[in-house]
Amino acid sequence: MVAPRTIIEDPLFFHSFAGVLSILIPEFKTDVRRLVTQLSSQAETLCVPYEILVLDDASGEHWLELNTSILQLKNCFIIANDTNCGRAATRNKLARKAKYNYLIFLDADVQIQSPEFLKNYLNLFSEERDQVFYGSCIYPPQKPVDEIYLLHWMYGTKIENPNLNIRQKNPYRTFHTVNFAVKNSIILKFPFDENIRNYGHEDYVWACLLKQHGIAIIHIDNPVVHEGIYSTRQFLRNTVSAVRNSIKIHKSNKGLIQTKLTKLADYIYLLRLHQLCLFLYKKLEKTMIRNLRGRNPNLWSLQIFKLGIYLRFWSKS
Template sequence: MTTREIDNAAWPDARPRLSVLIPFHRNDPSDLIRRLDSEAAALAGAIELVLLDDGGGDAALTTRVAQRLARLALPARLVVLSQNVGRARGRNRLAAAARGRTFLFLDSDMRPDAPDFLQVWADLEAVQTPAVAIGGFSLLQAPDAPEFAVHRALAAASECIPAAVRARTPEKYVYTSNLMVRRDVFSAEAFDTGFSGWGWEDVEWGLRVARRHKVLHPDNPATHMGLDTVATLAAKYASSGANFARVAERHPEVRNWPGYRAARLLQRLPWPPAVTARLALKAAEEPRLPVRARAFALRLYRAAVYAGALP
């Protein structure tokens, strides 16, 4: 595998405290980095951007992003990999390229909800330098097209949680979509590269880190713009069963979570979980059903996938 690094003019002389780390794979992060750069003047060199093109193989996209970075006021580096290394290895690679004493992981399909989004993070980092902090995410700017209605309902119910609620069980709501972590903490506890497919590597990391460090939940959300159709989301769930089983094996507390209990209940039925999964997915894809019913069916599909993955 080959690696290229492309730096903009502001990169060499910068001495950032906070590195914003953004992986992308065949999707254009230009809108996000444009919005982040709008805060550059107020940040006075305290923040740098590091982006990872994770083996997307789209030369035109790589060129567009490099050209965008060249115009930024914020110091910025683009790391280009010739092969896809996945979510965990990609984030570890981003951290290796960063220079700040603290990292802010942002998914490329996030959009800050406030114009001082980076300033809030920079102030928190300067004053408290927390081990781990989760800003949360919302649906404030997300598309409300009918094909995304089921995902919107799922995210609103289980992921777009107010900071005060997240703080009650801080280890449970650790998402790399908007995550700040101190360099020394990440150096001791990197993402587990044994995960493959989609999902759960950030949750497992959060559970592991929360045993040793306090996890803060400030109210500094960004919008998750990348809502999926039922078919796309179901495909992600289908590839996440082994990851869920890996988390449950390593962290016994997961066995008290509703998703785990549902999976175990489905294992006790007289027919295989695959049958439940097939019927549930059919219901989730039925546009004539109410959105809430389709969202429940998709959660049932996910539980059936996990039932098939658990021993």
Template sequence: MKISVCIPVYNFDVRELVYDLKREIASHSIDAEIILIDDASDEGFKQINNELNNQVSQFILLEKNIGRSRIRNLFLKHTKGDYLLFLDCDVKIDNTDFLKNYLQEITQNREVDVIYGNFKIDSSYSKTLRNRYSVEREIFSGDKTSDFSVFKTVNFIIQRETFQKFLFDETLIHYGYEDFVFAKKMELNDVKFSALNNPVIHVDDTSNEVFLAKTETAMNSLFQLSQNAENEKYIKDIKVFSVAKKMKNLGFIKLFVVLYERFIKKMILKNLLSENPKIKYLDIYKLALLLKIMK
């Protein structure tokens, strides 16, 4: 059984990640390849990662940025593995048996098609809005679960044949919800899923300002999805979307937006940009963004 480790790279130094993976592959004699695809990073990061050219099976440099969905689908063209292990480039390995743990889970649960490994937060950035959101809403607790809703693209392994059937939606070029739709498609088609605590450490130093900008992009992506009726079954359970849709049906959008802009927007932004941001305020911020697009 061969594993292809697939790492989409964008403006990040992936040398430590690659060398840690290579060390485990060698020490346990694992049948694995490492494939890097750089999504048109800045020249400085290309130079930093250039030393990996002879350290991995393939290092592909794209001339133009193709986005989070399309680049993941592209790995099918360049990999040979029976299983594809996807890792975000901004992670670190937390366990010297990281790959071995995945292999053990695959061996013990042959019927499982997709395994999600979870993630931790680098303590250096634990107080930022981005990472507080991860801790409160994204990282699952416990040892195992079969709940597809915990799935994130940061760290997962999938059977090649399964991935070929359920590709990422390439119409989602920008940030937001590509992982949710990908997981929902598989869940609705009864793909066998398991999540276990085999985490990587997510090194995300995104500032509160940048995360709010990404949140706005994500709301635009969600609205884009909603314009295609076929996507309704994938996004209907997203809380901000379901609330926004109810408010639109009740004719409350204009009133909410006016009240938000006049009375609470300034207070919410002040908190979200502070050193002690509250996730409940982020919920209101997201709702206001989506409603303004929908009106």
């Protein structure tokens, strides 16, 4: 039996130098044992230097103790933030701690689908080109039995991750941080914006930064399965957080970073229809939320919900 390793808070082991593969997983209150085991099994077959590094974003002792069992696996490590730092700062810290020069970032609530997952990424890396590779994600094909998870599942399967052809036509707009690969030098030079602490849009802001500096995002078909499905209540909370972030980003960048939502809202303000639209939204809000929490949520209602929240908070910001 392999003796458990201790958690290393700031080891010399993590100093950066050229090597091969660092698999990096930001984690908050999520059981990563199955994911790390899958990755470890694949990595062992590659015959290249690798590490799997999990960074716990101050989840608490329960989650840290639960995930500590990954330390029994070869080249697997877990470190922890003392305080919650947010998604952007946690990814930046993982990049700084990474030992090797090729990085694969994965959300903690995914599972690996393809036995060739790591190999598919490794075959794409090039020392000569500065590129980011996005493998996308899919949701479980089975409709959730409990309706409280239905809205997130429907949004994820129908909107969040379009097919490869659509993603290739809009490579920056359709990028997400759930499953991507990048050279360490890129993310150290162009880190995620740590001013974005709450949920939403830190991935799109980073994609826009890459676009401004001529770094391509290459979309490939190498998905993970997104098993972390939120309840409708939490999903709507996250939606509100993302909308509020989009307002802050839109104002701080003077409109340079645009989403479909900000473009529509700008057009409504240009036509001076914002007060009428907000009035109508308030009349319909309770009915829409009941629909979104029900057995047959309408995704158009979700889009109207986003617009209404945007108009409401724009006037207050």
